[in-house]
Amino acid sequence: MAVRLVQRPGPAASLVIRGARVLDPLAGIDEVRDLVVRDGVIGGDPDGLEVVEAEGRLVVPGFVDPHVHLRTPGREDLEDIATGTRAAAAGGFVTIVAMPNTSPVVDTAAVLGALLERGEQEAAVRVGFLAAITVGQEGRELTEQAELAELGAVGFSDDGHPVADAEVMRRALQYQRITGLPLVLHEEDPSLSGRGVAHEGAVASRLGLQGIPSISESVAVARDAALAEYEGGWIHICHVSASETVEEIRRARARGVRVTGEASPHHLTLTDEAIASLDPARHKMNPPLREESDRLALVAALADGTIDCVATDHAPHDADEKEVPFEEAPFGITGLETAFAVCNTHLVETGALPLATLVRRMGADAAGVLGLPAPSLADGAVADVALIDPAARVVVGHEPFQSKSRNSAWLGEELRGRVELTIAGGRIAWRR
Amino acid sequence: MSRRSLLTIADLDRAEIARILRVGNRFAEVMERDIKKVPTLRGRTIINMFFEASTRTSTSFELAGKRLSADVVNVKGSGSSVEKGETLKDTVITLSSYLPDVIVIRHQSVGACQMAARYTDAAVINAGDGKHEHPTQTLLDLYTIEREVGPLDGLHVAFVGDVAHSRVARSGVRGFQTMGARVSLIGPPTLLPRDAEAALGVTTSTDVRDIADADVVYVLRMQLERMGPGGFVPSLREYAMTYGINHARLRPGQRVMHAGPINRGVEISGELADDPATLIERQAANGMVVRMAVLYDLLAGPAGSTEPAGAPIGAVAV
Ligand SMILES: [Zn+2]
Secondary structure (H helix, E strand, C coil): CCCCCECCCCCCCCEEEEEEEEEECCCCEEEEEEEEEECCEEECCCCCCEEEECCCCEEEECEEEEEECCCCCCCCCCCCHHHHHHHHHHCCEEEEEECCCCCCCCCCHHHHHHHHHHHHHHCCCEEEEEECCEHHHCCCCECCHHHHHHHCCCEEECCCCCCCCHHHHHHHHHHHHHHCCCEEECCCCHHHHCCCCEECCHHHHHHCCCEECHHHHHHHHHHHHHHHHHHCCEEEECCCCCHHHHHHHHHHHHCCCEEEEEECHHHHHCCHHHHHHCCHHHHCCCCCCCCHHHHHHHHHHHHHCCCCEECCCECCCCHHHHCCCHHHCCCCCCCCCCHHHHHHHHHHCCCCCCHHHHHHHHCHHHHHCCCCCCCCCCCCCECCEEEEEEEEEEECCCCCCCCCCCCCCCCCCEEEEEEEEEEECCEEEEEC | CCCCCECCHHHCCHHHHHHHHHHHHHHHHHCCCCCCCCCCCCCCEEEEEECCCCHHHHHHHHHHHHHCCCEEEEEECCCCCCCCCCCHHHHHHHHHCCCCCEEEEEECCCCHHHHHHCCCCCEEEEEEECCCECHHHHHHHHHHHHHHCCCCCCCEEEEECCCCCCHHHHHHHHHHHHCCCEEEEECCHHHCCCCHHHHHCCEEECCHHHHHHCCEEEECCCCHHHHCCCCCCCCHHHHHHHHCECHHHCCCCCEEEECCCCCECCCECHHHHHCCCCCHHHHHHHHHHHHHHHHHHHHCCCCCCCCCCHHHHHCCCC
């Protein structure tokens, strides 16, 4: 049984990146030097290779995103594997993992098999797929997880929907002993969220919006951490948004529960004040943008490792779906193309997070939460490389998006950091 | 370029509100004449889009436009293109192609007017969007208090009841505060919005006896249709017992308001609702002149200009 990451075939990259700051926190590398990629592998003889002048640039292990919506199958008008992975490459990502809440849901070997095949033909970077925890993501019967694992699923998730029934979650945790794969959890108590559309707090009260309370998330995490502890399971918590949730993860870890967490660039940098303009294309997401105290708790948790990684929750929607009153719009924003620049601008440049920590949380640590191999710049590693101009000013949306959708929270905002070259799985996936 | 819109009461500062109330006074004089029509907005077009039923508000907007001699078109949500699957955006764009000067929108969802304003050059007036705001209701409330009670500065207004679902309260809090009034919110804990103190700059209480200190008791309608299943209060009977406003709960001199329609015997007793000392009937009557003033302000009286002289407004159309 082995997790499968698939990618379109292509020639192996061979080039020398000259004079950049080479930074790989896990391999203990941080120096200005050349980086050689020969035949898709780091290191080797630079003679005769194409030279990429990269003074003032940054070379890091390529990023990994454990939480992406490729909208395929079913809504290829919003995103497909080709465009989604191109957006990933443009954002410096070398591996992404797609969520199974598609139409149909990825809950059978047939659907997963077809996706893996398409990925082998279309994916610019390596892509893996999560399969659903329950049939139809309806929260009742477990999917045929042994078979899905056999085929190469990365793990299991009902993302978009919480597993509301505690007994079903408990059985999924028991069944994990067969598959050995993580349960990737969208944590929300539906009875507390109700028909909420924004964080329950001062801003929603002012705008008359139905609230989604922080405890809707943290209560669910507390339950699942307790179940995972009881069953000895492995869980990963999606898009952590609330300070209470951070505390629950901390407490569970202290008890020895195998639990990891991710936070999105938007939850790390924006608060519910942003929704005052009532523009759903930019600021309606689930979980919702919360308060400054939550944001600060997330940043601190990302810094100390309680939150293991950054995950974009890249959620493409087209303009029509979002050009409706705030209350009626679907949740979600895109994120692959802006993730590094957003975190670089709002976390690194503000001094909230060291660059090396960000690089680690977007790379090796993001791979680790799902048990995927960590990208590395060590000699002999398969080339998973992002070359970045960290000081470049980029106005979001001025250059066309690689994604089919442009529902970004940062549309029109100037960010610092541009990905100039991405080598994924030894192949050039993006070159500006 | 879009015209100035009235999407939330926060779009108006104190001076602008005061100006609209003064213009309202002027129109009230006109309405005492035999022929209640002025030529002020002749040649202008107003489209009323009501996606949610509201006889009171839609009628007063329609009459306000007609008495200013504007061409008024009413589009109802039911049976309209909206029911045939056309989006609000498409409807707004289509209607905008007829070049209206104003589009008045009542909609069940928060953010509908903000969204509509992005797709039209007409001035958009929010006539109520979901639980968000209802700014012209607040203007008529302010107008009513100023005429019937006195200056707003320093007054204490207590909203009582279903604050959580009330756009009247949400606009009201901001509008009353802008004019110098103090506002408190009183109601069952399940119907007070979270962090209301921080969100709205008010005091809150769950004890109905705290209305004692208020000059104006603003009774909110129990919005049963917005509550859905689940029960924000155990029963309407208990609600009436614990929060219903009646003569016994009031002290002499306190004035009572309600934006209607009334749930008799629930949030307010029938006797109190019928008591001429309450302001409820005045509120309804004042709706039209205040909406005339708002239309005038957006179309004929650009911000910063002088107020209408008696003559042009008073000139009777024939
Ligand atoms: Zn998601």
